[in-house]
Amino acid sequence: MYELVHIAGNSYYIQSPAKIGLVRLGETSSRPSPSQGTVKNAMSQVPPVKGGFRGVLSSEVCLIDSGNDKEAGRKVRQILDKNGWKLQAIYNTHSNADHIGGNKYLQAQTGCKIYAPGIECDFTRHTLLEPAFLFGGFPVDELRHKFLMAQESNAELLTPESLPEGFEIINLPGHFFDMVGFRTPDDVIFLADCLASREALEKYRIVFIYDVAAYLSTLEKVKTLNANYFVPSHAELTDNIFDLAQYNIDSVNNIASDIMKICREPLNFERILQKLFALYNLSMNFEQYVLVGSTVRSFLSWLKTQGRVRAFFDDNILLWESE
Numbered sequence: 001m002y003e004l005v006h007i008a009g010n011s012y013y014i015q016s017p018a019k020i021g022l023v024r025l026g027e028t029s030s031r032p033s034p035s036q037g038t039v040k041n042a043m044s045q046v047p048p049v050k051g052g053f054r055g056v057l058s059s060e061v062c063l064i065d066s067g068n069d070k071e072a073g074r075k076v077r078q079i080l081d082k083n084g085w086k087l088q089a090i091y092n093t094h095s096n097a098d099h100i101g102g103n104k105y106l107q108a109q110t111g112c113k114i115y116a117p118g119i120e121c122d123f124t125r126h127t128l129l130e131p132a133f134l135f136g137g138f139p140v141d142e143l144r145h146k147f148l149m150a151q152e153s154n155a156e157l158l159t160p161e162s163l164p165e166g167f168e169i170i171n172l173p174g175h176f177f178d179m180v181g182f183r184t185p186d187d188v189i190f191l192a193d194c195l196a197s198r199e200a201l202e203k204y205r206i207v208f209i210y211d212v213a214a215y216l217s218t219l220e221k222v223k224t225l226n227a228n229y230f231v232p233s234h235a236e237l238t239d240n241i242f243d244l245a246q247y248n249i250d251s252v253n254n255i256a257s258d259i260m261k262i263c264r265e266p267l268n269f270e271r272i273l274q275k276l277f278a279l280y281n282l283s284m285n286f287e288q289y290v291l292v293g294s295t296v297r298s299f300l301s302w303l304k305t306q307g308r309v310r311a312f313f314d315d316n317i318l319l320w321e322s323e
Contacts, residue, residue, distance in 0.1 A: 002075035007229050007237065009186035014079060016072055018098045018233045021064025021182070021190045022079075025088060025164050060088045062164060064182055064190045065233070066102030069146045073102030077109055091158065092116040093172075093192035094179035095123035097130060099233070101146060103153035115158040117169070118178030124155040134290035142286040172222075174215025175208065187228040194218050195248040197235035205280040206255055209295050212302035216252060219245045256308075259299050263309055266319040272296060 003015045010024035061080070066073060080087055087110040092100050095116060103114050103124065116124045123129045131139035131148045143149070156162070158180070160169060166185030172194040173179055181191045194215075196207045209215045223245045230241040238244070262275045273293055277284055282292065300320055303309040309322050 002072070002079070004079050005237075007186070007188050007231065009184075009188075011184045011186040011188040011229075013190075013231055013237070014067075014076060016067050016075075018065060018068060018193075019190075019231055020067050020072070020076060020102075021184075021231065023062050023064070023164070023167075023184050023186075024058075024085070025060045025062060026058035059084055059086050061085045062088050063090045063106075065093055065099040065192075066090050066106055068098040068150075069101040070105045070151070073105030073109070076102055076106060080110075086110070087112040089113040089115060089162075089164075091163070091182060092120065092124060092155065093181060093190065093233070094176040095120040095127075095130065096176060096193070097127070097146060097148055097150040099192070100124050100127075100153065100155075101150045103155070104151040107153055113162075114153050114155040115162050116155040117158040117180045120176065120178050121155050121157050123177075124150075124153060127152050131290070134294050140286065143290060148287065148290075170225075172218045174211050174213075174218045176210050183227065189225060189227040189230050191222065191230055191232045191241070193233050194222060195232055195235065195241075195245055196251075197232070198244065198247055200234060201247070201251045204282070205251075206276075206282075206292055206295060208291050209252070209298055212252065212256075212298050213305070216249060219249050219252075256299060256303060259296065259303065260308060260322045263320050263322040266312075266314070266321040268317050268319055269293075269297065269300070272300070272320060 001015060005013050005015055007013060012022040014020040014022060063076065067076060087106060089112050090103060090106060092114065106112060107114055127150045131143040134148065135143055163169065168183040170181040170183060170189065172181045172192055175193045179192050179194065181189055181194065183189045200207060223242050225241065229237055229239055231237050235244060258276065258279060259272065262272055273296055276296060282288060300309060304311055307323060309320050311318060311320050
């Protein structure tokens with residue numbers, strides 16, 4: 001864990017629960033590359049990183065996300081120090097705690113800039129918003145912890161002008177409000193949380209989705225992308241993302257089908273959630289209640305918009321029923 005992995009050219013990732021991208025920047029002065037013992041090769045077809053010089057580079061680097069907490073930030077700082085690298089900026093793909101948890105520590109230690117897109121910038125600056133949004137009110141104590149509420153950091157709004165030369169923003173909404181990915185000059189695309197691994201979907205069946213329609217649209221877009229390598233935050237690096245994107249699309253459609261079957265009789269939200277947990281063999285706690293529960297609400301909203309379920313009130317209870 002927290003091993004530096006070379007992808008291609010100046011693009012790397014740090015292996016962690018949510019992969020952290022690292023890209024070397026600039027062409028101002030010669031700096032040695034990491035030694036062969038420092039960095040692992042991501043794929044067998046990627047040439048090994050040799051000791052000595054690799055072109056004319058400055059010591060500056062940027063990160064794509066920062067890990068899940070202060071300890072992740074410390075691990076990143078150790079990698080930076082070991083290689084003599086200076087952190088210039090962190091580019092957050094979105095504001096979920098496992099992607100911005102190292103922000104505050106690294107900003108305090110290095111003075112780096114932090115950029116986040118759209119609404120994600122507000123959530124990064126005011127991290128109570130995430131558990132409050134998930135709970136639908138002021139969150140209970142069990143939801144105010146580092147896994148759902150990172151430390152606040154001084155983020156600025158991500159714009160094309162804030163990017164290093166040769167970088168591209170790729171809009172990837174759906175998993176969260178204004179999530180983005182990044183294409184580096186090495187034609188490596190960091191995909192954030194726009195899809196999950198097969199293993200995660202087989203184990204948990206359902207992953208967090210804010211906007212189902214946007215999520216599906218993003219996955220269809222991802223299927224058409226071309227790049228040398230793709231780096232999903234929670235799946236393995238690959239040079240072909242099409243099959244995994246389609247697997248995620250199929251998973252969404254299967255969940256929708258299961259919810260519609262459950263709603264053959266009018267049910268309120270709590271009963272729908274209970275039946276889905278039983279179907280997927282999940283165990284309820286506060287975290288699962290808000291993460292899976294919010295996702296199920298998003299599915300119900302999407303299905304209602306599509307005319308596949310209807311919602312109505314009976315004796316002051318909101319009920320959902322398949323059309």
